[in-house]
Amino acid sequence: MKSLHRILAVLYKELLQLGRDRLTFGMIIGIPLMQMLLFGFAINTDIRNLQAAYVDLSNTSASRQLVAEIQASQIVGFNTILSSSEQLQQGIRSGDINIGVYIPADFERRLQQPDRALAQVLVNGSDPTVVSVANQIAMFPFESRTGSVVSLAPRPIEVRVFYNPERRSSIFIVPGLIGVILTFTMILFTAVAIVRERERGNLELLITTPVANLELMVGKVVPYVIIGLIQTSIILVLGKWLFGLPIRGDLFDFYIAALAFIAASLTLGLMISTVTKSQFQAMQMTMFVLLPSILLSGFMFPFEGMPWAAQWIAETLPLTHFIRLSRGILLRGAELLELWDQLLILIGFAILALAIATRRFSKQLD
Amino acid sequence: MHDSTELAVSARNISRYFGDLKAVDEVNLRIEKGTVYGFLGPNGSGKSTTIRMLCGLLIPSSGTIEVMGLKVPQQVDRLRAAIGYMTQRFSLYTDLTIRENLRFIASIYGLNRTAANARIDELLVTYNLSERAAQLAGTLSGGQKQRLALAAAVMHKPKMLFLDEPTSAVDPENRRDFWENLFDLSAAGTTILVSTHLMDEAERCHRLAILSAGRIVADGIPHELTAELSGQTLGITTPRPRRLRDVLLEQGAVRSAAQVGNQLRVLVEAGSNNAINAIRDIMQAHDLSGEVAAVAPNLEDVFVVSTSQSQRQ
Numbered sequence: 001m002k003s004l005h006r007i008l009a010v011l012y013k014e015l016l017q018l019g020r021d022r023l024t025f026g027m028i029i030g031i032p033l034m035q036m037l038l039f040g041f042a043i044n045t046d047i048r049n050l051q052a053a054y055v056d057l058s059n060t061s062a063s064r065q066l067v068a069e070i071q072a073s074q075i076v077g078f079n080t081i082l083s084s085s086e087q088l089q090q091g092i093r094s095g096d097i098n099i100g101v102y103i104p105a106d107f108e109r110r111l112q113q114p115d116r117a118l119a120q121v122l123v124n125g126s127d128p129t130v131v132s133v134a135n136q137i138a139m140f141p142f143e144s145r146t147g148s149v150v151s152l153a154p155r156p157i158e159v160r161v162f163y164n165p166e167r168r169s170s171i172f173i174v175p176g177l178i179g180v181i182l183t184f185t186m187i188l189f190t191a192v193a194i195v196r197e198r199e200r201g202n203l204e205l206l207i208t209t210p211v212a213n214l215e216l217m218v219g220k221v222v223p224y225v226i227i228g229l230i231q232t233s234i235i236l237v238l239g240k241w242l243f244g245l246p247i248r249g250d251l252f253d254f255y256i257a258a259l260a261f262i263a264a265s266l267t268l269g270l271m272i273s274t275v276t277k278s279q280f281q282a283m284q285m286t287m288f289v290l291l292p293s294i295l296l297s298g299f300m301f302p303f304e305g306m307p308w309a310a311q312w313i314a315e316t317l318p319l320t321h322f323i324r325l326s327r328g329i330l331l332r333g334a335e336l337l338e339l340w341d342q343l344l345i346l347i348g349f350a351i352l353a354l355a356i357a358t359r360r361f362s363k364q365l366d
Numbered sequence: 367m368h369d370s371t372e373l374a375v376s377a378r379n380i381s382r383y384f385g386d387l388k389a390v391d392e393v394n395l396r397i398e399k400g401t402v403y404g405f406l407g408p409n410g411s412g413k414s415t416t417i418r419m420l421c422g423l424l425i426p427s428s429g430t431i432e433v434m435g436l437k438v439p440q441q442v443d444r445l446r447a448a449i450g451y452m453t454q455r456f457s458l459y460t461d462l463t464i465r466e467n468l469r470f471i472a473s474i475y476g477l478n479r480t481a482a483n484a485r486i487d488e489l490l491v492t493y494n495l496s497e498r499a500a501q502l503a504g505t506l507s508g509g510q511k512q513r514l515a516l517a518a519a520v521m522h523k524p525k526m527l528f529l530d531e532p533t534s535a536v537d538p539e540n541r542r543d544f545w546e547n548l549f550d551l552s553a554a555g556t557t558i559l560v561s562t563h564l565m566d567e568a569e570r571c572h573r574l575a576i577l578s579a580g581r582i583v584a585d586g587i588p589h590e591l592t593a594e595l596s597g598q599t600l601g602i603t604t605p606r607p608r609r610l611r612d613v614l615l616e617q618g619a620v621r622s623a624a625q626v627g628n629q630l631r632v633l634v635e636a637g638s639n640n641a642i643n644a645i646r647d648i649m650q651a652h653d654l655s656g657e658v659a660a661v662a663p664n665l666e667d668v669f670v671v672s673t674s675q676s677q678r679q
């Protein structure tokens with residue numbers, strides 16, 4: 001009872017301070033807005049109309065059909081027709097084109113020979129996104145007028161995209177982006193929250209009062225839970241409104257997942273605040289956690305493609321688990337129960353981090 | 367002597383290192399309940415470090431502490447409600463108003479709403495902060511901040527108060543009021559440990575310890591400490607105080623010579639009999655004129671004597 005009284009005292013004080021801190025308050029709304037627009041519009045991993053050229057030495061109706069179909073995919077835009085493989089290479093070297101398609105003179109004959117490559121795709125390999133586009137072209141299913149379906153690659157693979165058939169990356173990014181923004185703001189706010197009291201000298205007074213470690217931690221963290229939920233809602237609404245984000249699963253399930261993730265991030269922030277001595281250090285530590293979260297969690301790059309060491313690190317990051325939950329619920333319409341293990345990991349993480357933070361936070365000055 | 371239950375603070379041989387620096391060196395303290403006990407010492411002499419150890423904020427490198435009969439730091443959780451601590455640096459929230467700060471402290475100490483409001487109103491009047499109750503603490507003047515900090519420290523009516531340089535930013539007039547407040551608290555049974563580097567403040571304390579370089583070099587009742595030096599302090603009115611000072615400092619029996627206005631205040635070694643005549647002779651030998659008279663010793667003299675003694679040991 002007394003304990004609750006003290007937690008409420010800390011909580012109320014924190015809210016008062018937050019209400020007076022215009023900049024922080026602005027960041028609460030500003031960060032999700034900015035990031036959303038930045039990631040949603042600017043960082044568009046869809047590739048359209050890549051500069052390309054082709055050489056058609058066979059110049060038959062079949063080869064012209066192939067060129068037309070690649071063009072129709074809108075992935076590349078053929079703006080030059082060249083006459084030799086050397087010219088294609090020259091164009092790539094000079095940067096005029098990123099992709100070259102070379103159709104040999106015996107194209108018609110190769111169509112009848114399934115084990116031979118039909119044509120060649122030359123790629124500027126210095127840009128990984130271009131390589132992946134080239135791979136898409138290489139997999140291009142080609143149905144010749146004669147009726148037989150062949151692919152440009154020796155082994156025809158058809159790429160089919162589920163859940164995001166339009167392959168719009170913004171849809172795919174938004175569920176992860178919620179996690180990235182929450183990671184950033186939640187960890188930073190709490191990491192700074194306790195260090196700031198230490199820096200400003202408030203802690204020297206607080207320590208001599210009856211307020212207990214856990215009471216102080218809980219009282220400081222709870223206001224940010226509310227802020228986290230507000231941010232989540234802002235991104236959800238913006239995502240739906242600007243990018244047509246589908247919400248296929250249960251919204252309640254999603255908020256439960258978000259709550260667990262917010263708790264994990266906040267307690268991680270608390271842990272940071274107990275090992276750092278200044279606000280500057282706290283910010284650096286936040287970046288130290290944020291960067292691997294963004295890179296390894298599956299937000300930017302597919303999880304499956306990463307080496308096992310990176311996957312192992314990623315498993316220890318709350319964001320990885322939240323992204324699985326969030327994509328599962330929002331994009332695939334999964335139920336929370338199907339993803340219970342991810343939820344459990346987040347809750348476990350939060351409890352562990354809180355325990356460590358409370359233990360580490362000594363009621364001494366040094 | 368006294369039964370230990372009569373002691374508010376008892377510290378035995380406490381030391382504290384920061385790396386290689388011995389900030390507090392074998393300090394022994396016995397503070398009786400109900401006294402106003404002063405810590406007098408220059409910057410870096412270990413006043414704050416000692417107070418922090420007594421509050422359980424820092425662990426002593428060695429030595430034992432008992433405050434209000436409880437072991438520190440082992441039993442400090444039980445002690446917290448009984449002590450109040452006013453930090454040297456302002457440690458309330460600058461982005462909260464006076465009233466919000468006090469309300470926060472009140473709830474931390476478990477006062478309910480009505481009790482808190484009554485106590486806060488009372489404190490605002492006592493510490494003359496009523497008109498500023500709605501002002502942000504960060505915008506207060508130095509002296510106002512210190513009055514607010516004292517109000518916060520006594521919120522829960524602690525039996526023992528630790529005040530670390532509580533009046534460093536208070537003007538002389540307000541300082542008097544501040545000390546009247548302290549004696550009111552003391553009369554109500556509160557034991558107060560107050561650190562200062564001001565001699566006139568130290569003189570007001572019931573008892574006093576003089577710290578230098580982490581050690582207690584003298585302790586006792588202020589006027590007794592000064593009385594021990596009677597006959598050793600002289601005042602010389604002279605037209606050439608700087609020259610006279612240089613001459614006197616070369617003499618072995620002269621401990622210190624400091625100019626105060628037109629006067630030169632001279633402290634001679636104990637046992638220098640008939641110091642006045644000896645000084646006159648020296649002045650004549652150097653062709654210097656002036657009036658020599660005995661003056662009452664003050665705490666500064668005590669400080670000079672005891673620090674030079676401790677350095678010689």
Ligand SMILES: Nc1ncnc2c1ncn2[C@@H]1O[C@H](COP(=O)(O)OP(=O)(O)OP(=O)(O)O)[C@@H](O)[C@H]1O
Nearest residue numbers: 384389407408409410411412413414415416454563
């Ligand atoms: N946390 C610390 N780390 C290292 N050295 C410290 C620390 N705290 C104090 N010191 C050193 O210990 C010595 C005593 O410091 P302390 O703050 O106790 O002095 P003080 O008497 O309160 O001085 P002031 O009148 O300036 O407040 C100083 O030399 C100081 O530099």
Ligand SMILES: [Mg+2]
Nearest residue numbers: 413414415454
């Ligand atoms: Mg100090």
